[in-house]
Amino acid sequence: MTTLTRRETLAAGFGAVLLPATLSAQPAPRPAELKIGVTTFLSGPASVFGVPSRRACEMLAEQINAAGGIAGIPMRPIFVDEGPGTDHLVGEIRRLVQSEGVHAIFQSISSGSCLACTPLSRELNKVMLLWDCGTQRIFEENRYDYAFRTQGYGTSEVLAPLLYLLKTKPNIRTLAVVNQDYAWGRDSWELWKTAMDALKPGVRVVAEMFPRFGSTDFSTEITRLLALRPDVIYSTSWGGELVTFIRQATERRLHERTTFVLPVAEASLQILGRSMPEGHIIGTRGDHWNNHPAPANPELFNSFVNAYRQKFNEYPIYPCHHMAQAVWALKAGVEKAVATKGGAWPSDAELAAAFRGLTFPTPTSTITLREDGQGLEDQIVGVSSFNDRFPFAVPKEMMLYPAAQVSAPIGQKSTDWLKTLQPAMIESTGRSI
Amino acid sequence: MAEWFQDNGLLLGLALLDGLSSAGLIFLVAVGLNLVFGVLRIVNVAHGSLYAIGAYSAASIGIFLASRGLPGWASIPALVLSAALVGAVLGPLIERFLLRRIYAQEEVVQLLVTFALFMILEDVQKLVWGVQPIHHDQAMKLLGTIDIPFGADFIPFTNYQLFVLPGFAVVTLVGLAWFLRRTLTGRVIVAVTTDREAATAMGIDAQRIFLLTFTFGAMLAALGGALSSPTAALVPGVGAQTIVLSFAVVATAGLGQIEGAALTSLMMGLGRSIAVYFEPELEVVVPYIIMVLVLLVRPQGLFGVIETRRV
Numbered sequence: 091m092t093t094l095t096r097r098e099t100l101a102a103g104f105g106a107v108l109l110p111a112t113l114s115a116q117p118a119p120r121p122a123e124l125k126i127g128v129t130t131f132l133s134g135p136a137s138v139f140g141v142p143s144r145r146a147c148e149m150l151a152e153q154i155n156a157a158g159g160i161a162g163i164p165m166r167p168i169f170v171d172e173g174p175g176t177d178h179l180v181g182e183i184r185r186l187v188q189s190e191g192v193h194a195i196f197q198s199i200s201s202g203s204c205l206a207c208t209p210l211s212r213e214l215n216k217v218m219l220l221w222d223c224g225t226q227r228i229f230e231e232n233r234y235d236y237a238f239r240t241q242g243y244g245t246s247e248v249l250a251p252l253l254y255l256l257k258t259k260p261n262i263r264t265l266a267v268v269n270q271d272y273a274w275g276r277d278s279w280e281l282w283k284t285a286m287d288a289l290k291p292g293v294r295v296v297a298e299m300f301p302r303f304g305s306t307d308f309s310t311e312i313t314r315l316l317a318l319r320p321d322v323i324y325s326t327s328w329g330g331e332l333v334t335f336i337r338q339a340t341e342r343r344l345h346e347r348t349t350f351v352l353p354v355a356e357a358s359l360q361i362l363g364r365s366m367p368e369g370h371i372i373g374t375r376g377d378h379w380n381n382h383p384a385p386a387n388p389e390l391f392n393s394f395v396n397a398y399r400q401k402f403n404e405y406p407i408y409p410c411h412h413m414a415q416a417v418w419a420l421k422a423g424v425e426k427a428v429a430t431k432g433g434a435w436p437s438d439a440e441l442a443a444a445f446r447g448l449t450f451p452t453p454t455s456t457i458t459l460r461e462d463g464q465g466l467e468d469q470i471v472g473v474s475s476f477n478d479r480f481p482f483a484v485p486k487e488m489m490l491y492p493a494a495q496v497s498a499p500i501g502q503k504s505t506d507w508l509k510t511l512q513p514a515m516i517e518s519t520g521r522s523i
Numbered sequence: 524m525a526e527w528f529q530d531n532g533l534l535l536g537l538a539l540l541d542g543l544s545s546a547g548l549i550f551l552v553a554v555g556l557n558l559v560f561g562v563l564r565i566v567n568v569a570h571g572s573l574y575a576i577g578a579y580s581a582a583s584i585g586i587f588l589a590s591r592g593l594p595g596w597a598s599i600p601a602l603v604l605s606a607a608l609v610g611a612v613l614g615p616l617i618e619r620f621l622l623r624r625i626y627a628q629e630e631v632v633q634l635l636v637t638f639a640l641f642m643i644l645e646d647v648q649k650l651v652w653g654v655q656p657i658h659h660d661q662a663m664k665l666l667g668t669i670d671i672p673f674g675a676d677f678i679p680f681t682n683y684q685l686f687v688l689p690g691f692a693v694v695t696l697v698g699l700a701w702f703l704r705r706t707l708t709g710r711v712i713v714a715v716t717t718d719r720e721a722a723t724a725m726g727i728d729a730q731r732i733f734l735l736t737f738t739f740g741a742m743l744a745a746l747g748g749a750l751s752s753p754t755a756a757l758v759p760g761v762g763a764q765t766i767v768l769s770f771a772v773v774a775t776a777g778l779g780q781i782e783g784a785a786l787t788s789l790m791m792g793l794g795r796s797i798a799v800y801f802e803p804e805l806e807v808v809v810p811y812i813i814m815v816l817v818l819l820v821r822p823q824g825l826f827g828v829i830e831t832r833r834v
Contacts, residue, residue: 133645133649135759298803306756309754310545310795314537314799316679331756333756334658341668
């Protein structure tokens with residue numbers, strides 16, 4: 091039997107303790123390509139957002155790869171359809187990580203998808219960039235080390251149009267809501283109502299209507315609204331439903347009796363063309379209007395818009411801009427993590443750490459990912475108008491609302507924070523651009 | 524009660540006008556599904572796709588005609604023509620090459636096959652028309668609006684909504700009733716609906732009747748879609764929304780019952796519009812409440828007949 095000397099025993103002991111630590115400190119291998127799982131709607135009514143956003147992602151990936159990739163590595167998006175529902179999506183995200191070996195995930199359009207899938211970032215220890223969903227609950231109800239939202243969210247996207255309305259039409263007395271009957275329609279109404287009651291108490295809600303998701307006829311709702319004559323009609327509807335509602339409403343001259351407030355109208359304006367009436371309040375879930383009067387980087391802005399137009403024969407809509415923000419955030423985050431490692435490839439934890447507090451440039455501004463993971467994206471709101479440059483309505487009399495002023499502070503729930511708003515905020519927040 | 528009517532009578536009047544229009548559209552789609560089920564005994568899930576393709580085709584033809592500078596009124600006959608075209612092309616194709624192979628199969632197989640067809644046609648729509656909303660409202664704009672008095676106020680309705688949609692529904696109902704009861708082909712269809720075995724034994728070519736009925740049903744679905752296209756923006760999934768309500772109408776009316784489909788559509792259309800005025804949260808469930816209530820009292824449907832099971 092061989093016996094170990096004291097020196098050999100000590101060496102073996104040190105080796106056993108130190109070797110694993112030394113191995114774990116080895117840099118992660120540099121991948122041949124940066125695989126990104128992208129969840130978006132490729133089927134169903136929300137594919138009006140999902141398909142353009144996929145196009146934007148593919149176009150930007152081509153451009154980035156042609157310019158040498160991200161930190162020298164080409165990116166490859168792998169798309170997954172949100173359409174079949176959250177159970178399916180949860181399985182697909184696991185597959186993306188465990189079988190495809192993606193390095194990060196761009197997740198999702200639907201708030202329901204985000205609520206169901208974001209907890210997977212903990213289990214899988216993969217960076218998730220929430221690129222379009224707007225629910226405030228994600229970062230207000232949980233803390234995630236690997237999840238970040240690279241755009242604004244419901245609270246600021248609803249509050250900014252409300253502030254604009256109360257500033258430009260301070261004498262409103264009655265309001266009706268026509269929202270789609272699903273999570274966003276209900277949540278966005280709760281946010282609006284809570285803020286409105288704080289900022290202008292006494293506005294009477296004369297009708298709350300939540301037509302079935304996917305409705306193709308709003309004739310009855312419009313008749314009732316014509317009879318009620320509310321000062322304001324608020325709707326966060328989108329896609330074909332917003333197009334149908336506006337067309338049916340304008341044909342029956344409802345727009346002459348009221349002011350529409352449409353916080354997500356931008357994505358439908360190209361389809362509506364001249365059917366969109368002038369003088370109504372419109373939003374774009376951010377600051378990326380195609381007629382932005384003073385983008386931070388006009389060259390990059392025009393380059394993105396024109397490249398998309400040339401390739402797909404239409405202007406990019408807001409989900410395209412949101413997708414682009416996720417791509418630019420990814421680029422900034424990866425490059426920061428690689429630089430922090432002195433050029434070596436980061437581990438998943440190191441990559442996630444690089445996103446916390448990250449500020450990345452967009453063509454219109456910069457976006458900072460807050461400590462809680464929420465992105466701070468400015469909001470621009472205006473009234474619908476026509477000019478010679480665009481064959482569809484674009485905003486005029488625009489006001490910019492800095493993200494930090496229209497977002498709930500870290501640690502506070504939006505509905506609690508909105509209750510504390512003071513009417514003075516109407517005048518003190520936002521600036522004309 | 525009298526006081527309630529005094530307060531809400533005018534609103535109820537508006538709700539009735541809206542309900543009539545809604546009922547007209549529901550009837551046009553559901554009656555085709557009902558007819559097909561009555562004769563072929565197949566629950567055709569792809570009926571919703573035929574509705575959607577009819578709508579997309581009508582919008583495309585309308586846009587094409589407008590781009591060629593044709594007068595606006597041409598878009599109105601184009602709605603009917605596009606429906607006829609869709610039904611005449613897709614109806615025989617689907618019946619001849621798909622349904623004919625599954626008549627003898629179990630109901631679950633038939634459901635799965637038509638559901639698969641529905642999914643395929645959904646993707647075909649995306650391939651052909653893309654995912655962005657498509658609309659062409661020339662027919663609606665052309666016919667203008669009419670102001671309906673409402674106390675000291677007035678409410679504009681589109682003539683298309685108030686007259687064209689219910690008008691088409693009434694013409695279809697009367698025409699179908701006449702066709703089924705006064706023409707030889709119609710009577711043969713009724714015979715096959717009532718007792719397929721006896722009808723076949725008496726020398727009726729059931730295959731031909733199946734083909735004819737399915738094509739006609741497809742045309743009606745496409746007509747529903749085409750007539751909805753001037754008022755609605757068309758997006759992926761529009762067929763799925765339609766088929767669910769159509770099934771509710773068919774189940775409530777009684778299988779194969781034309782008048783039953785008309786009455787049920789009217790009940791559901793009026794029920795939904797009255798709900799929007801007085802209890803909007805119930806709008807979505809009203810058709811299904813009506814269905815459940817009717818089926819609790821008459822499990823065979825409003826106009827259905829109880830069939831004896833043959834062993």
